[in-house]
Amino acid sequence: RATEIALRDALEHRNFTLLYQPLLDVGTLRVSGFEALLRWRQPDGTLSLPATFIPLAEETGLIVQIGDWVLREACRAALAWPGQMSVAVNVSSVQFRQPRFVDQVRDALAESGLAPSRLELEVTETIMLQDSAVVVAQLNRLRALGVRIAMDDFGTGYSSLSYLRSFPFDTIKIDRSFVRDLDARGDARAIVGAIVGLGQSLGMRTTAEGVETEAELAGLRRVGCTDAQGFLFSHPIPPEDVPDFLASTA
Ligand code: G
Ligand code: G
Ligand code: MN
Ligand code: NA
Numbered sequence: 001r002a003t004e005i006a007l008r009d010a011l012e013h014r015n016f017t018l019l020y021q022p023l024l025d026v027g028t029l030r031v032s033g034f035e036a037l038l039r040w041r042q043p044d045g046t047l048s049l050p051a052t053f054i055p056l057a058e059e060t061g062l063i064v065q066i067g068d069w070v071l072r073e074a075c076r077a078a079l080a081w082p083g084q085m086s087v088a089v090n091v092s093s094v095q096f097r098q099p100r101f102v103d104q105v106r107d108a109l110a111e112s113g114l115a116p117s118r119l120e121l122e123v124t125e126t127i128m129l130q131d132s133a134v135v136v137a138q139l140n141r142l143r144a145l146g147v148r149i150a151m152d153d154f155g156t157g158y159s160s161l162s163y164l165r166s167f168p169f170d171t172i173k174i175d176r177s178f179v180r181d182l183d184a185r186g187d188a189r190a191i192v193g194a195i196v197g198l199g200q201s202l203g204m205r206t207t208a209e210g211v212e213t214e215a216e217l218a219g220l221r222r223v224g225c226t227d228a229q230g231f232l233f234s235h236p237i238p239p240e241d242v243p244d245f246l247a248s249t250a
Helices: 004-012 054-060 063-078 093-097 101-112 125-129 132-145 160-166 176-180 186-202 214-223 239-249
Strands: 016-025 031-041 086-090 119-123 148-154 171-174 205-208
Touching: 004 054, 004 063, 016 063, 016 239, 031 063, 031 239, 054 063, 063 086, 063 093, 063 101, 063 119, 086 148, 093 101, 093 125, 101 119, 101 132, 125 132, 125 148, 125 160, 132 148, 148 160, 171 176, 171 186, 176 186, 176 214, 186 205, 186 214
Parallel strands: 031 086, 086 119, 119 148, 148 171, 171 205
Antiparallel strands: 016 031
């Protein structure tokens, strides 16, 4: 379990690292971008998962500085990738809520020189627990920078549908709990199909998370899901492995 002192120390000594997991276009199986996934490097060399330290980072407010580092690092890394490949960055609701957050995003883009259209911010339904007018205003300021916004873990929170009505997200990420049973269970297939249909009618891309089998991929293709991510294609990889991964899938 993380302690606040250890977390501050990690921030000071930059003991964080980002792994990148590819997103693929379901139709062409070309890589459309990567999601940056945060890891905390331990003294013994092991990498701690976000679940072990993000909650404490949020409680202590350290997530604001950690998230700022993640944004800068991800934008810098993406600049080295070919074409219009995008980078997706997870944003904590604590970070999102900061009035300075829009400036952090603008600064990270300016510093790196990354085109704003190549950055996608992944927010979860928990951002909507605040006053919705404030949240929508913040989302609109981000959109005005030219970045894209994804609703992460869609379907796991509540009132998802009203959120889609109050703000036009660019992408809906379908939680892997629905993808998991896609080939075996009719109800999972119906739910994924409904989310994809919703995305199509609202002009949003739909990314299925946690795709592990060819059967799941076939199911996604059948319902018209636009993008897929999961162990079937690749685990999260360190940035130095990205060029070889792209060469192997070209
Ligand atoms: O990498 P892993 O599958 O363990 O990620 C689990 C969760 O941690 C995901 O839900 C993801 O949204 C979250 N997460 C990963 N990287 C970051 C990050 O850089 N910032 C925040 N706030 N959450 C992250
Ligand atoms: O942002 P989000 O919480 O959705 O983060 C995605 C998490 O899911 C990452 O921690 C990543 O390691 C994990 N993940 C990615 N692909 C798969 C997969 O195919 N199966 C499972 N079980 N987990 C995955
Ligand atoms: Mn995510
Ligand atoms: Na997710």
